[in-house]
Amino acid sequence: MDTSRSYLExxxxxxxxxxxxxxxxxxxxxxxxxxxxxxxxxNVDSAIxxxxxxxxxxxxxxxxxxxxxxxxxxxxxxxxxxPPENWYExxxxxxxxxxxxxxxxxxxxxxxxxxxxxxxxxxxxxxALAAYAFSRFRVPLKDDLLFFxxxxxxxxxxxxxxxxxxxxxxxxxxxxxxxxxxxYTVVNLSLAVWLLKGFMDEIPKEYEEAAMIDGYSRLQAxxxxxxxxxxxxxxxxxxxxxxxxxxxxxxxxxxxQFNAQTAPPFIxxxxxxxxxxxxxxxxxxxxxxxxxxxxxxxxxxxxxxxxTFGAVRK
Amino acid sequence: xSQIKIVNLQKSFGDFTAVKNSNLTINDKxxxxxxxxxxxxxxTTLRMIAGLELPTSGEIYLGDEEVGMLRASERDIAFxxxxxxxxxxxxxxxxxxxxxxxxxYKKSDIKNRVEEAAKLLRIDHILNSNISSLSGGDxxxxxxxxxxxxxxxxxxxxxxxxxxDAEFRELMCLELKKLHLDIGAxxxxxxxxxxxxxxxxxxxxxxxxxxxxxxxxxxxxxxxxKTKFVASFIGSPxxxxxxxxxxxxxxxxxxxxxxxxxxxxxxLEESKGSKNFFGIRPENxxxxxxxxxxxxxxxxxxxxxxxxxxxxxSLGEIKVKTDISVDVKLNENxxxxxxxxxxxxxDGETDKSLNSEFIK
Numbered sequence: 196m197d198t199s200r201s202y203l204e205x206x207x208x209x210x211x212x213x214x215x216x217x218x219x220x221x222x223x224x225x226x227x228x229x230x231x232x233x234x235x236x237x238n239v240d241s242a243i244x245x246x247x248x249x250x251x252x253x254x255x256x257x258x259x260x261x262x263x264x265x266x267x268x269x270x271x272x273x274x275x276x277x278p279p280e281n282w283y284e285x286x287x288x289x290x291x292x293x294x295x296x297x298x299x300x301x302x303x304x305x306x307x308x309x310x311x312x313x314x315x316x317x318x319x320x321x322x323a324l325a326a327y328a329f330s331r332f333r334v335p336l337k338d339d340l341l342f343f344x345x346x347x348x349x350x351x352x353x354x355x356x357x358x359x360x361x362x363x364x365x366x367x368x369x370x371x372x373x374x375x376x377x378x379y380t381v382v383n384l385s386l387a388v389w390l391l392k393g394f395m396d397e398i399p400k401e402y403e404e405a406a407m408i409d410g411y412s413r414l415q416a417x418x419x420x421x422x423x424x425x426x427x428x429x430x431x432x433x434x435x436x437x438x439x440x441x442x443x444x445x446x447x448x449x450x451x452q453f454n455a456q457t458a459p460p461f462i463x464x465x466x467x468x469x470x471x472x473x474x475x476x477x478x479x480x481x482x483x484x485x486x487x488x489x490x491x492x493x494x495x496x497x498x499x500x501x502x503t504f505g506a507v508r509k
Numbered sequence: 510x511s512q513i514k515i516v517n518l519q520k521s522f523g524d525f526t527a528v529k530n531s532n533l534t535i536n537d538k539x540x541x542x543x544x545x546x547x548x549x550x551x552x553t554t555l556r557m558i559a560g561l562e563l564p565t566s567g568e569i570y571l572g573d574e575e576v577g578m579l580r581a582s583e584r585d586i587a588f589x590x591x592x593x594x595x596x597x598x599x600x601x602x603x604x605x606x607x608x609x610x611x612x613x614y615k616k617s618d619i620k621n622r623v624e625e626a627a628k629l630l631r632i633d634h635i636l637n638s639n640i641s642s643l644s645g646g647d648x649x650x651x652x653x654x655x656x657x658x659x660x661x662x663x664x665x666x667x668x669x670x671x672x673x674d675a676e677f678r679e680l681m682c683l684e685l686k687k688l689h690l691d692i693g694a695x696x697x698x699x700x701x702x703x704x705x706x707x708x709x710x711x712x713x714x715x716x717x718x719x720x721x722x723x724x725x726x727x728x729x730x731x732x733x734x735k736t737k738f739v740a741s742f743i744g745s746p747x748x749x750x751x752x753x754x755x756x757x758x759x760x761x762x763x764x765x766x767x768x769x770x771x772x773x774x775x776x777l778e779e780s781k782g783s784k785n786f787f788g789i790r791p792e793n794x795x796x797x798x799x800x801x802x803x804x805x806x807x808x809x810x811x812x813x814x815x816x817x818x819x820x821x822x823s824l825g826e827i828k829v830k831t832d833i834s835v836d837v838k839l840n841e842n843x844x845x846x847x848x849x850x851x852x853x854x855x856d857g858e859t860d861k862s863l864n865s866e867f868i869k
Contacts, residue, residue, distance in 0.1 A: 401594035404561050407581040408588045409608035409655070423598040 228484070235477030242473040256290075257474025259283045261300050261465065261482075265292040300479060303461040308486065309372050310457055311441040314379035318436040319429055321380070322387025323395075327417060329388070330395035331403075341392075344385045352382050353445045360449055372455045375447070379440035386439075387432050394428025395421070430497035434490065441487050458483050511572035511662045511695060512537045513558060518567035520553050527553040529719040531567070535663075535712075538693045540686075542706040545716035546742070551699045552667055554716070558697060559665050560584045571662055582611075587656030589666040593648050595640045601627075601651050602636045608659045626657045629691070646677050653688070663695040670705060682708055703743050707731070715739045733868045737855040740788045740862075746817060746828045749794070750855075751787040751802075756780050757854055757863060767823050769802045774850045774867035784857035791817065791830035793851045796837065801846030802827070806837045820845055 236253040279285040368374030406416035448460040462479040465472050513535040520528040528550040535541045543551040556562040560581030569577040576584050595604050605623040627633040630650040670678045706713050707727045714724035723735040734740035740748045757780040764771045804822030818829045854863045
C-alpha cells in the first residue's frame with residue numbers, strides 16, 4: 196500500500212481524472228478561439244472554402260484589411276502607379292486594389308481601451324470605498340442598502356436601454372467616452388461593492404487602527420494599509436469589471452456611433468467585397484482578445500497569492 | 510511620559526453598557542494592568558484611552574490634556590495589539606519607520622531611531638526580513654518596537670502575549686518587565702491572565718461587568734480583596750468560600766460553623782444581612798485530626814513543592830494547600846481549620862468585604 200501521501204491528498208488516480216476533465220474542457224473552449232485566430236491568418240477565399248481548411252498558407256491579408264480602407268482599380272490605373280513601397284501595399288495591389296487610407300479600427304480600439312480601463316478603474320475605486328464603509332462602519336439600513344445595490348443586477352442591463360437612451364440624449368452623454376464610462380461603472384459597481392466587501396471583511400480592522408494610532412488619518416490608513424492588503428480582491432474585481440465593459444455590445448450599439456464607438460459594435464461591420472470580410476473580422480477579434488488576456492495574466496499572481504498570509508496569528 | 514486619568518467614564522453600545530462610570534488614575538511611569546474575565550469592559554476601556562472608541566460620557570486626561578474626544582492619531586499614544594497588526598506588505602524596517610514617516614522626521618533620524626529601538630529589542634538582525642517569515646516572539650518584538658520608536662506619552666497593550674505559547678509567554682513577560690524598567694514608560698496593559706497581571710503590574714485594576722472593582726498593588730489585591738469577585742478571580746486554586754447563615758456584628762471575633770469554632774479577625778463593621786461568606790485562601794488552611802470543620806479527603810493533587818488537598822465537608826468542597834510532607838489518603842476523615850487570621854468576610858448582600866482588623 197502506498198503510504199507516502201496523507202489521507203487528505205487525492206490519489207494519483209483521481210488526480211489523473213481531474214487532469215483529463217480539465218484538458219477536455221480546455222479543448223472545448225479553445226476550439227472556437229483557435230478557429231478565430233486561424234481565420235485571421237487565412238485569405239478571403241480559404242476562410243469561406245468548403246470543406247473548411249485546417250491546413251492553409253498563412254497570410255496577413257486579414258490584418259491589412261482590418262487597418263486599411265481600399266478601393267478596387269482598373270489594371271491600367273494600377274500599372275500607371277509607381278511600384279509599391281512596402282509589403283502591405285504589394286498585398287493590396289495583388290488584389291487589384293489600392294489603399295485609400297487607414298480604417299477606423301484603431302480609433303475604435305482605443306475607444307475600447309479608454310472606456311474599458313476607465314470604467315474598471317472607477318468601479319474598483321468607488322467599489323473599494325463603498326465596500327470599506329459597509330465593512331467597517333455602522334451604516335444605517337446597511338442590509339437594505341446592500342440588497343438595493345445587489346438588486347440592480349437582478350434585471351439584464353439592456354432592460355433599461357430605452358430610458359437610458361433618452362436620458363443620455365437629453366444630458367448630451369450619448370456617443371461620449373464619459374457617458375460610456377459612467378454607464379459601465381454603474382453596471383459594474385454593484386458587483387464591485389459586493390466582491391470587495393467580502394475581501395474587506397477578511398482584513399482585520401486592527402491594521403487600520405494601528406495605522407491611525409501611528410498618526411495617520413482613516414483615509415491615509417485606507418490607502419496605505421487596507422488597499423495593499425485587499426490587492427487580491429481588487430485584482431479579481433478588476434478582472435470581472437474589465438471583462439464586462441470590454442465585451443459589452445448592446446449598449447455600445449445603441450449609444451455610440453462615431454466618437455465613442457467601441458470595438459465590439461465595429462468589428463462585425465467590417466464588410467469586404469460581396470459579403471463579410473471574415474479574415475479581417477478574425478484579425479479584429481484576435482487583437483480584441485489580447486488586452487483582456489494580458490490584463491488577466493498580469494493580475495493572475497495576485498489572484499493566487501494571498502499576501503496577508505502569515506501576518507496575523509489567529 | 511505622563512499620568513492618565515479617567516473620570517466618570519461610560520461606554521454604551523445600544524442597550525448594553527460596556528463600561529460603567531469608571532474612575533481611575535494611572536500614575537506616571539506606572540505599569541498598570543486591567544484584569545478581568547472576557548466581556549468585562551477592560552479592552553473597551555483601553556480602546557477609549559487609545560481613541561479607537563469614543564466614550565458615551567466622561568473624560569480622559571493624558572497628562573493635563575483632556576483627550577476623550579480626540580482622534581487616535583492626535584493623542585500621542587502607542588498601542589500593541591493582541592494580533593500584533595504588523596503591516597504584512599512591509600518589511601520589519603518599514604513597519605518600524607511607518608509611525609515616524611507620518612511625523613515628518615528626516616530620513617537619517619528615522620533610520621537612527623529605528624535602529625536604536627531594534628537594538629533594544631534585539632531585532633536588529635531581522636530589520637530587512639518580511640513579516641511573514643518571523644516567529645511569534647519576533648513579531649511580538651517588532652510590534653513592541655513599532656510602539657517604542659514613537660516615544661509616546663503612554664503605551665497601551667491589549668493582551669500582547671495572548672497568542673504566544675506558554676514557554677515563550679514567560680520569557681516575553683520578563684522582557685516586558687525589563688523593558689518597562691529601562692524606558693520607564695506609563696503602560697496600561699490588558700489581560701485576563703492573573704499570573705501575567707501579578708508578575709508584571711505595579712498596580713492592578715480588577716474589572717467585572719463594566720465596573721472597576723478594585724485598583725491596588727498585586728499583594729493587596731491578593732490578600733485584601735474588596736469584593737467576593739476579586740477574591741475568587743485571583744489565585745489558583747481560588748479562594749474557599751464558606752456560607753455562614755448568621756449576621757456578623759461589630760467587634761465579633763469568632764463564629765461557630767457546623768460545630769467548629771472559627772476565630773476571625775476583629776470586625777470593625779457589621780454585616781447588612783444574615784447570610785455572609787467566609788473567604789479563606791487554600792494556603793491559610795491546615796489539616797488536623799482534632800479541631801475544625803469535619804470532612805473527608807476527596808482528592809490530592811501533587812504540585813511538586815506543594816500539595817492541594819480537596820476535602821469534602823458539609824459546606825462543600827474545600828481546597829487546602831499544604832506542605833509536601835502532609836500525608837493523607839483518599840476518603841480519610843480529617844478536620845480543616847484556618848492557620849492564621851487571614852480570613853475575609855464578605856457581606857452576603859453587597860458581596861463587599863467587611864472591614865476588620867485584618868483588612869483595614
